[in-house]
Amino acid sequence: GAGVSQSPRYKVAKRGQDVALRCDPISGHVSLFWYQQALGQGPEFLTYFQNEAQLDKSGLPSDRFFAERPEGSVSTLKIQRTQQEDSAVYLCASRAGTSGREFFGSGTQLSVL
Amino acid sequence: GNSVTQMEGPVTLSEEAFLTINCTYTATGYPSLFWYVQYPGEGLQLLLKATKADDKGSNKGFEATYRKETTSFHLEKGSVQVSDSAVYFCALSEVTNDYKLSFGAGTTVTVRA
Numbered sequence: 001g002a003g004v005s006q007s008p009r010y011k012v013a014k015r016g017q018d019v020a021l022r023c024d025p026i027s028g029h030v031s032l033f034w035y036q037q038a039l040g041q042g043p044e045f046l047t048y049f050q051n052e053a054q055l056d057k058s059g060l061p062s063d064r065f066f067a068e069r070p071e072g073s074v075s076t077l078k079i080q081r082t083q084q085e086d087s088a089v090y091l092c093a094s095r096a097g098t099s100g101r102e103f104f105g106s107g108t109q110l111s112v113l
Numbered sequence: 114g115n116s117v118t119q120m121e122g123p124v125t126l127s128e129e130a131f132l133t134i135n136c137t138y139t140a141t142g143y144p145s146l147f148w149y150v151q152y153p154g155e156g157l158q159l160l161l162k163a164t165k166a167d168d169k170g171s172n173k174g175f176e177a178t179y180r181k182e183t184t185s186f187h188l189e190k191g192s193v194q195v196s197d198s199a200v201y202f203c204a205l206s207e208v209t210n211d212y213k214l215s216f217g218a219g220t221t222v223t224v225r226a
Contacts, residue, residue: 004156031212042117042202042216043157056213091157099211104157 002026004105006092012111013082021077021108025094032075033102034067035091043091049075050098082112115140119203119217126193126224134188134220136177136203144205146170146179146186147214151200160188160201193224 005024013019025032031050035043036059045059051072060067064083069075079086089107120135138144148160148170161170166181175190186203203217 033212035214040218042204042218043214045213045215048212056210059213093157095212101159102214106154106156 004092004094004103006090006105006108008108009106010109010111012113015082015084015112017082018078018080019082019110021079021090021110023075023077023092023094023105025073025075025092026096026103027073029094029096029103030072031095031098031102032069033093033095034075034077035093036061037089037091037107039088046077046090079110082110084112086110087112115144115205115207115215117203117205117215117217119201120220121218123221123223126222128195128224128226129192130224132188132190132193132197132222134201134203134222136186136188136217138184138186138203138205140184140205140207140215142208143181144207145211146177147204147206148175148177148186148188149202149204149216151202151219153199157202193222195224195226198222198224 007022034046037043047067048056049069064080066078091107093102093104116139145164147162149157150160161172163170163179169178177188200219202219204214
């Protein structure tokens, strides 16, 4: 597709379950970002990849959060032992180079019950 | 640290009314400033940006001017349309870490016919 694709669109998890959220960036895009958007708030930066290298993971809220991009294209954000406070929309964005315009996906809405 | 404060919503307007959404920021150095828009069911899209003091960003009839003296980047449109109904986010990025966006909480705008 032409844009950033995220799946699933919606995810419901029971507290304590592990979840994996997928991001397919625009083909050939070098930079990839994950953001967390709580209800009624703006997105908060989680992590940044340049190709397969995770250059900044300072925004990950705890060691239960893990992101990877092993081949420099698709990325997965994994949350272990989900908690209710993890409920949010998780946004992925990509950028062609190391600077310039970012393109956002529609997000995955995670609800932890 | 960096922060962005924007006018709380929701804002409801009639078609052809004048729209202003206030945005102020706190940052070290001289950040780049952005307005993003999120239409219903879609991902975040860059609306406009400004990278230095006194720059004016403009797009689709929207304008915002980077005011260093008041640390502000207010969004304006002279005559709104129903299709402008969306959530608007003010954001900044640092010069040194330009990949990391800091967002405001968002302002929901509804335009009535």
